[in-house]
Structures are given as C-alpha cells and as structure tokens.
Amino acid sequence: xxxxxxxxxxxxxxxxKDGSWPDLHLKQHLDGLDESKAALCANITYGVLQHTxxxxxxxxxxxALPLKKIAPLVLxxxxxxxxxxxxxxxxxxxAAVNESVKLIKKTGNARAAGFANGxxxxxxxxxxxxxxxxxxxxxxxxxxxxxxxxxxxxRFLKLFGREETERLLAADNAPAPAVLRVNTQKGSxxxxxxxxxxxTGEAPVPVEGLDNAFTVTKTSALLKSDLFLDGRFSxxxxxxQLAVRVLDPRPGDRLLDVCAAPGGKSxxxxxxxxxxxxxxxxxxxxxxxxxxxEAARRLGLAxxxxxxxxxxxxxxxxxxxxxxxxxxxxxxGLGVIRKKPDIRYKDEKELASLPPLQRTILRNAAACVRxxxxxxxxxxxxLPEENEDNVRDFLSKHGDFALVPFAWRGRETDGxxxxxxxxxxxxxxxxxxxxxxA
Numbered sequence: 001x002x003x004x005x006x007x008x009x010x011x012x013x014x015x016x017k018d019g020s021w022p023d024l025h026l027k028q029h030l031d032g033l034d035e036s037k038a039a040l041c042a043n044i045t046y047g048v049l050q051h052t053x054x055x056x057x058x059x060x061x062x063x064a065l066p067l068k069k070i071a072p073l074v075l076x077x078x079x080x081x082x083x084x085x086x087x088x089x090x091x092x093x094x095a096a097v098n099e100s101v102k103l104i105k106k107t108g109n110a111r112a113a114g115f116a117n118g119x120x121x122x123x124x125x126x127x128x129x130x131x132x133x134x135x136x137x138x139x140x141x142x143x144x145x146x147x148x149x150x151x152x153x154x155r156f157l158k159l160f161g162r163e164e165t166e167r168l169l170a171a172d173n174a175p176a177p178a179v180l181r182v183n184t185q186k187g188s189x190x191x192x193x194x195x196x197x198x199x200t201g202e203a204p205v206p207v208e209g210l211d212n213a214f215t216v217t218k219t220s221a222l223l224k225s226d227l228f229l230d231g232r233f234s235x236x237x238x239x240x241q242l243a244v245r246v247l248d249p250r251p252g253d254r255l256l257d258v259c260a261a262p263g264g265k266s267x268x269x270x271x272x273x274x275x276x277x278x279x280x281x282x283x284x285x286x287x288x289x290x291x292x293x294e295a296a297r298r299l300g301l302a303x304x305x306x307x308x309x310x311x312x313x314x315x316x317x318x319x320x321x322x323x324x325x326x327x328x329x330x331x332x333g334l335g336v337i338r339k340k341p342d343i344r345y346k347d348e349k350e351l352a353s354l355p356p357l358q359r360t361i362l363r364n365a366a367a368c369v370r371x372x373x374x375x376x377x378x379x380x381x382x383l384p385e386e387n388e389d390n391v392r393d394f395l396s397k398h399g400d401f402a403l404v405p406f407a408w409r410g411r412e413t414d415g416x417x418x419x420x421x422x423x424x425x426x427x428x429x430x431x432x433x434x435x436x437x438a
Contacts, residue, residue: 004033004041005080005099011045012076021342022049035220047083048076049341050173053147054133055079058086061131062122065115074112077103081120085127093124138162146173151348152334155383164422171422172337172344178219179426180204181236181264182212183299184271189214192232199225209409210241231299236264239335239380239419239429244268246406246433247376249324251276256318257326258311258365261288263295263304265326270301280322282309311361318368324376327365329358331379331386335428338421355385362394366401372438374404379430382418387430391416395434404433 011025022045030038048055059078060067067075081100084091097120104113123130133145139157143150146169156165182192189212196214197203200221204214219235222228244265249255249272257266260281270279281292281304292306309315311329332351333343362377369375377394379386395401403415409424411417419429 004037008041008044009076009103012048044080046341047087048079051083051147053144055082057133057144058082058123058130062119073107074104074116078116078120082123085124097121097124142166142169148344167422168420174338176338177215178235179238180214180216180233181241181268182233183231184212185275185300186232195227207238213241238426240264241268243376243378243431246431247324247374249273253277253323255279255324256322256368257281259328260292263292266304267295267299267301270303273303275301275303277303279304280307282307284310311364314364320370322368323370323373325365325369326376327362328378329361331381333380335380335382355390358386358390369436371436373436375434377432380427382428388416391432400437401434404435406433
C-alpha cells in the first residue's frame with residue numbers, strides 16, 4: 001500500500017495531467033492510513049497546490065536545470081520537499097529531503113534522484129534565508145509570492161488596490177476556520193455549546209452577527225460524534241448562513257432553492273421556518289439531489305423536498321408561487337480558494353461563459369417569486385461581472401423588482417454586499433436581496 005507521500009504525489013500528478021480534483025483522489029486512498037498520516041498527506045497535497053509558484057521560485061534559484069526540463073514526477077517530488085521544509089515546522093529537513101528522493105528513486109532514475117538531492121539539500125541549508133521574491137512588477141511579485149495566476153492578481157489589484165489585494169491573497173493561503181450551524185429543531189445553541197465543549201474540551205466561539213453559529217478548531221471528533229450523526233449541527237460557512245439570514249424565511253413560507261446542492265441553505269431556511277411550510281430544493285444532478293435528501297433526513301427536516309431540476313429551464317407552473325427564492329448560481333468560485341486551492345488554476349477564458357448562464361438562472365428564479373416576495377441572488381466569487389453587474393442588468397430589465405437594503409455587522413448596504421476572507425472571516429461571497437413589488 002502507498003504511504004502518505006506517495007498518495008500525495010499521485011494526487012498532484014493526476015491534477016497536473018488532467019485536472020482531476022485532489023480531494024476525490026485522497027478520499028479514495030486515505031482509508032488505510034491512520035489519522036495523523038492522512039492529515040499529513042492532505043496537508044502536503046493542498047499545501048503544494050497553494051504555494052506552487054513560490055516553491056518553483058525557490059527550486060529555480062538553486063537548480064542548474066530550467067524547471068521545464070525537470071521531469072514532472074521529479075519536480076512534483078521536489079515541490080513536496082520544499083513545501084515541508086518551508087512551511088511545516090515539525091518535519092525535519094533531512095526527512096523531507098530523504099522521503100522525496102526515495103519517491104524519485106522508485107522511478108529507477110538514479111541521476112534524477114542525485115540532482116534532486118543536491119538541490120533540496122542546498123535549499124534546506126538556507127531555508128531560513130531564502131531569496132526574497134522581487135520581480136519587475138507588483139502583479140508578478142504578488143503572483144509568485146502568493147502563488148496565484150498573474151491574470152487573477154491583476155484583476156484583484158484593479159478591484160481592491162495593492163494593500164487589500166495582498167491581504168486577500170494571503171488569506172487564500174491560510175486555513176479557513178470551521179463554522180458550525182446548530183440545528184435548533186433538535187436543541188438550543190447553549191446546549192450544543194456545552195455538549196461540544198464536553199466532547200472536545202474546546203469552548204466553541206460564537207460567530208458575530210449570526211445566531212446559533214460557532215467556530216471551532218477540533219472538527220474531526222465532532223464530525224464522528226453522535227452530535228453530528230443525530231443531526232444536532234452542520235458545517236456551514238458564515239457567508240452561506242448570512243445569505244439565509246438576509247432572505248429571512250418565515251414559518252409557513254413557500255421557499256424555492258434553485259441550485260441547492262449540497263443543501264446547506266435549504267436546511268437552514270427550513271430551520272428559520274421551524275420546519276413549517278415548503279422548501280423545494282433543486283439540483284441538476286441526481287446524485288446531488290440524493291445528498292440533499294440525506295441532509296434533510298439527518299437533520300429531521302420534513303419541510304424539505306429535493307427535486308432534480310435544470311435551473312436554466314423555465315418552469316411556468318411555478319410562476320409567482322413562492323414567498324422566498326434562493327438563487328445561488330454556479331460561479332468561478334474565486335471566493336473559496338482557501339478551501340479549494342486548485343480553483344486558482346482555472347482558465348480565465350472559461351469564466352466568460354458564466355455571466356450569461358447566471359443571468360438565465362436569475363431570470364428564471366425571479367419568475368417564481370410572488371408579488372411582495374423576495375429573491376436572494378448569491379455567488380461564492382468576488383468578480384463584479386458575476387455579481388453586481390448581473391444584478392444591475394436584471395434590474396434594468398425587470399422594473400417590478402428592487403433592491404432591499406440590509407445591514408451586516410454595522411455595515412449598511414444598498415441591498416448588495418461582497419464579503420472578503422481577510423475582512424469578514426468568511427468565504428469570499430456576494431449577496432443581493434431583491435423584492436418583487438406587489
């Protein structure tokens with residue numbers, strides 16, 4: 001059986017070759033490892049993805065060979081070693097080097113192993129005095145220092161300026177806090193906090209601005225506990241919980257979630273509704289509909305009905321039927337890079353197809369809102385063409401809708417808000433609240 005570093009190497013090589021998401025590979029291959037080794041494997045895999053450009057910068061500085069002439073397996077093994085030396089204090093330099101050289105030796109290429117050994121040992125000797133990243137432009141420097149593609153850094157610089165962009169990029173490479181949502185249908189937040197502390201020895205920290213939400217650091221034990229299995233809580237980011245709070249579903253409402261999987265917002269909406277009313281949670285893919293059903297069963301929410309439905313298609317029978325409509329559209333995902341580091345490698349050209357798709361879904365969702373009802377449009381990205389621009393385009397063509405102002409942690413909005421990880425402690429996320437005039 002492969003050890004943790006072999007599994008990480010194969011996950012990374014698969015991603016580089018065909019774009020296969022590493023999390024799928026890791027889930028398939030970590031079952032036989034103990035918890036600490038599985039955690040190290042995941043740490044190395046995602047850490048290398050988070051810091052690839054910086055790791056390559058260091059390797060290139062000490063290598064006599066250009067990176068493009070280093071075989072993919074050799075280069076990936078070297079990246080893994082440099083990541084461990086630079087970012088993981090508990091891994092001795094000798095262990096990081098030796099384990100990566102072993103991976104290369106398995107290819108039978110002794111020359112490549114010797115080359116890698118020399119470069120890695122040179123980096124290890126100077127790991128506390130590595131060369132600073134200082135390139136001709138701000139965008140190039142930040143792109144390498146924080147391992148984001150230059151096009152993305154250039155976009156962020158235009159949107160946010162130098163200081164905020166650097167803080168955003170750093171947040172993308174930092175661990176995301178685990179945020180829990182208490183299922184108030186099965187007990188109070190106070191009781192959950194007490195039970196959580198008794199189980200983990202850690203007092204959960206309330207999330208500012210949200211009821212029944214906590215941050216924790218020890219999630220592994222909680223997710224295996226009866227607290228989770230009995231539906232006492234779910235994991236759901238602050239931003240996603242805020243979206244439902246802003247929409248403010250009421251008991252007895254009819255609510256439609258047009259792109260619901262895996263169902264977190266639908267479940268929280270049902271809790272706001274005290275499980276009284278109707279929550280229609282839709283998704284395009286049957287296996288994702290099954291995930292929604294599974295979540296509703298675990299949480300004991302009878303109001304939720306999961307349906308397989310294409311949100312790009314009009315549904316005349318639902319016209320004007322719903323009090324509340326959630327429209328969390330497919331997007332570029334640039335607000336969740338800290339949780340899914342591979343997202344940074346998306347092709348910029350692919351993003352151009354998203355706004356037309358999003359506008360179609362928004363238009364169809366809006367048709368389902370009754371007069372006087374409300375629509376919430378959201379994404380987990382921070383690009384205006386997927387966010388504000390879509391909403392303004394929609395409003396210019398639908399005079400019967402208007403933005404509804406709301407507040408968040410003392411910030412008054414005009415009905416739209418973009419959350420940023422470094423500023424809000426949440427995923428990067430966009431929320432717009434609209435109302436259909438009666």
